[in-house]
Amino acid sequence: xxxxxxxxxxxxxxxxxxxxxxxxxxxxxxxxxxxxxxxxxxxxxxxxxxxxxxxxxxxxxxxxxxxxxxxxxxxxxxxxxxxxxxxxxxxxxxxxxxxxxxxxxxxxxxxxxxxxxxxxxxxxxxxxxxxxxxxxxxxxxxxxxxxxxxxxxxxxxxxxxxxxxxxxxxxxxxxxxxxxxxxxxxxxxxxxxxxxxxxxxxxxxxxxxxxxxxxxxxxxxxxxxxxxxxxxxxxxxxxxxxxxxxxxxxxxxxxxxxxxxxxxxxxxxxxxxxxxxxxxxxxxxxxxxxxxxxxxxxxxxxxxxxxxxxxxxxxxxxxxxxxxxxxxxxxxxxxxxxxxxxxxxxxxxxx
Amino acid sequence: xxxxxxxxxxxxxxxxxxxxxxxxxxxxxxxxxxxxxxxxxxxxxxxxxxxxxxxxxxxxxxxxxxxxxxxxxxxxxxxxxxxxxxxxxxxxxxxxxxxxxxxxxxxxxxxxxxxxxxxxxxxxxxxxxxxxxxxxxxxxxxxxxxxxxxxxxxxxxxxxxxxxx
Numbered sequence: 001x002x003x004x005x006x007x008x009x010x011x012x013x014x015x016x017x018x019x020x021x022x023x024x025x026x027x028x029x030x031x032x033x034x035x036x037x038x039x040x041x042x043x044x045x046x047x048x049x050x051x052x053x054x055x056x057x058x059x060x061x062x063x064x065x066x067x068x069x070x071x072x073x074x075x076x077x078x079x080x081x082x083x084x085x086x087x088x089x090x091x092x093x094x095x096x097x098x099x100x101x102x103x104x105x106x107x108x109x110x111x112x113x114x115x116x117x118x119x120x121x122x123x124x125x126x127x128x129x130x131x132x133x134x135x136x137x138x139x140x141x142x143x144x145x146x147x148x149x150x151x152x153x154x155x156x157x158x159x160x161x162x163x164x165x166x167x168x169x170x171x172x173x174x175x176x177x178x179x180x181x182x183x184x185x186x187x188x189x190x191x192x193x194x195x196x197x198x199x200x201x202x203x204x205x206x207x208x209x210x211x212x213x214x215x216x217x218x219x220x221x222x223x224x225x226x227x228x229x230x231x232x233x234x235x236x237x238x239x240x241x242x243x244x245x246x247x248x249x250x251x252x253x254x255x256x257x258x259x260x261x262x263x264x265x266x267x268x269x270x271x272x273x274x275x276x277x278x279x280x281x282x283x284x285x286x287x288x289x290x291x292x293x294x295x296x297x298x299x300x301x302x303x304x305x306x307x308x309x310x311x312x313x314x315x316x317x318x319x320x321x322x323x324x325x326x327x328x329x330x331x332x333x334x335x336x337x338x339x340x341x342x343x344x345x346x347x348x349x350x351x
Numbered sequence: 352x353x354x355x356x357x358x359x360x361x362x363x364x365x366x367x368x369x370x371x372x373x374x375x376x377x378x379x380x381x382x383x384x385x386x387x388x389x390x391x392x393x394x395x396x397x398x399x400x401x402x403x404x405x406x407x408x409x410x411x412x413x414x415x416x417x418x419x420x421x422x423x424x425x426x427x428x429x430x431x432x433x434x435x436x437x438x439x440x441x442x443x444x445x446x447x448x449x450x451x452x453x454x455x456x457x458x459x460x461x462x463x464x465x466x467x468x469x470x471x472x473x474x475x476x477x478x479x480x481x482x483x484x485x486x487x488x489x490x491x492x493x494x495x496x497x498x499x500x501x502x503x504x505x506x507x508x509x510x511x512x513x514x515x516x
Contacts, residue, residue: 020376024406025408068409071410073412114370116369
C-alpha cells in the first residue's frame with residue numbers, strides 16, 4: 001500500500017440558498033484555494049474526480065459543466081461519481097494505490113435549495129416498489145428513529161442532546177449554517193415535524209461545494225507542511241430494501257470501520273455524517289466510539305448538510321482538526337442512501 | 352395462462368420533481384440581455400476567449416470570465432445538418448436545417464436553425480444573421496431567436512474557422 005495524505009481542503013460556507021452563483025461560480029474559488037494550498041502545481045495534479053448528482057440541479061450531465069471550474073485543457077484525466085465526494089476521494093485514493101497517478105483533486109458540489117430535497121432523495125430508493133410510493137427522506141429517517149425509540153435504544157431527549165451539542169459546536173465553525181445555543185427542554189417542547197422527529201432532529205437544506213487534494217507520500221511531503229495521512233478508507237453497504245434491514249443497527253458502518261482500522265489505535269475525533277440526530281447514536285455504537293472521542297467538532301450534518309458534499313466535508317473537517325493540532329487520529333464517516341444504507345469510513349492521522 | 356405465469360413486461364411509475372432554477376451571475380446576465388434583445392457573452396480574464404452563453408469560467412484556463420462582451424447578431428456556420436426525422440424537443444417543420452453558428456466576436460458556437468433558404472445551399476463558412484421574435488414576445492430565453500437566415504456577405508474561408516469545427 002502507498003501512503004496517501006490529504007494535503008489540502010477547502011469549502012464554500014454552507015448556506016441555506018446559494019441563489020446568486022451557479023455551480024461553476026461556486027466551485028471556481030474553492031478549487032483555486034485547494035490547489036493553491038496544496039502546494040502542487042495545477043497541471044501536475046494527476047487525476048480529478050468529482051461527486052455530485054444531476055437530480056440536485058435538475059439538469060442532465062450537470063457535472064460535465066462543473067469541469068469548467070477545473071481548467072480541463074489540454075484534456076485531463078477525469079472521472080465522476082454520482083455519489084458523495086467522499087466516494088470520489090475513495091476513487092482517487094484507489095487510483096493512487098494503483099500507481100497510475102501520485103496526486104488527485106477531488107471535489108463535490110450541489111445546490112439542494114433548487115428542488116425539494118426530501119422528495120428528490122426518494123428517487124434513490126428502489127424504482128419498482130418503493131419510489132412509486134414516494135416515502136420522503138424525512139419519513140424514512142423517522143421510521144428508523146421510531147424503531148430505536150420503541151426498542152429503548154435511545155430517547156427523544158438523547159436525540160435532542162445530539163442536536164443541541166452539534167449546533168453549539170457549530171458556533172466555532174464559520175462555514176457552518178445552522179448554529180446557536182439551544183435548550184434541550186425547550187426544543188423537546190416543540191411539535192413533531194414527522195413523528196418522532198422534530199425539526200431539530202433533521203438537517204437543514206444546504207448549498208455548497210468542497211474540495212480536497214490528496215497525494216502519495218513523496219509528493220505530499222514535498223508539497224505540504226502538515227500532511228494528514230489516510231491510514232485506511234473502506235466502504236460497505238446494506239440492503240437497498242429498508243424493510244429487510246434492522247434499521248436500528250448499521251452493519252455496513254461497522255464492517256467499513258473494522259476494515260479501515262478504526263479500532264487499531266486511540267481516536268481523538270470522529271466526524272460522523274449523521275443527517276438525523278438518532279443516526280449519530282447508531283453510528284457511534286456501530287463504530288464502538290468511546291465517550292472520550294470528540295464527535296463532530298464542526299457541528300456535523302445537523303449544522304449543514306449539502307447533499308453529496310457533506311460526506312467529503314467530514315473528511316475535510318477531520319483533517320482540519322488534525323492540522324490545527326486538536327487531535328492526532330481521527331475517523332471521518334460519510335453516508336448515502338436512506339437510513340444510513342451505504343457507509344464509508346476513513347481513518348486519518350497526523351505525523 | 353394463469354396470472355402467476357405471465358411475465359410482467361411493463362410497469363409505469365411516474366416521477367415528477369420540481370425545481371426553482373437560478374442561473375447564477377454570468378448566465379443571469381446573458382438571460383437578462385436576451386430579454387432585451389442583446390446577446391451578452393463574457394471574455395476570459397486570462398486568455399480573452401469569449402463564451403456565450405457564459406457560465407462564469409473559462410473551461411480552458413479555469414479563470415473567471417468577468418468582462419462582458421456584447422456580441423453581433425451575425426455569424427458564420429461552422430457545421431450543419433438537415434434533419435428529416437421528428438424530435439420531441441424541436442418544434443420545427445420537417446425537414447429543417449440545424450447549424451452550429453459562431454457569432455462574430457465569440458469563441459464558442461451556438462446552436463440554431465437555418466431558414467429562409469434552400470437547404471442544399473447551406474454550407475460551412477456561410478454568413479447568417481439572427482431572426483428574432485417580435486419584441487412583445489421576448490422572454491428570458493434563447494428561443495427569442497427563432498432562426499438564422501443567410502445574408503449577402505462573402506463566405507468565411509475554412510482556414511479562419513477550422514479551430515471551431
